[in-house]
Amino acid sequence: MTDKPSFGIDFGTSFSTAAWWNPKSGMPEVIRNEHGEEKTPSLVYCGTDGMLVGKAAADQLADSAHMSDEERRDVLSRTFQGIKRRLGENLSLALPDGAVVTPVELTAEILKRIKSSAEQQCFHERVSSVVLTHPVMFTQREKDRLAQAAELAGFVDVILVEEPVAAVLGYVCVPPERGVVTGMV
Secondary structure (H helix, E strand, O other), X not given: OOOOOOEEEEOOOOEEEEEEEEOOOXXXXXXXXXXXXXXXXXXXXXXOOEEEEOHHHHHHHHHHHHOOHHHHHHHHHHEEEOHHHHOOOOOOEEOOOOOEEOHHHHHHHHHHHHHHHHHHHHHOOOOOEEXXXXXXXXXXXXXXXXXXXXXXXXXXXXXXXXXXXXXXXXXXXXXXXXXXXOOOO
């Protein structure tokens, strides 16, 4: 193992999950977000006062059910999900107030939030390296944009790994005879 913090993120279409190699246990462990959850919704709400990520964005969306039709339309037009699917085009997404965001910027917000949880809960220092998983079918353009989002999130060293390759590496590092790793999905 290296002295660098070992940290990985599975950036998902619906949810994102992070894990780290805990040097005390010698095992990978899921990193819980600031709400104590193992999965962070891959959801961003772009409000006039800033962005809400994960559960906060989901809560804003749920609250829209109790809003007027106009307020609900505003919330819906400012909430983005399935961002991973939009990385290939990276087209500007218009907000009701005329501002624009890109899928790379939205992805960076999700990665920043996960990075912050990891730094606070596990490493107690800034983390500059990450391993990010991506689908096998990602084009080079999508991989480049995922790496760009990671850099915008504050990562300096970014390693991209195809999801099935990451699964095999996980199996090799933690073979079944060492037991089931709880929380790993």
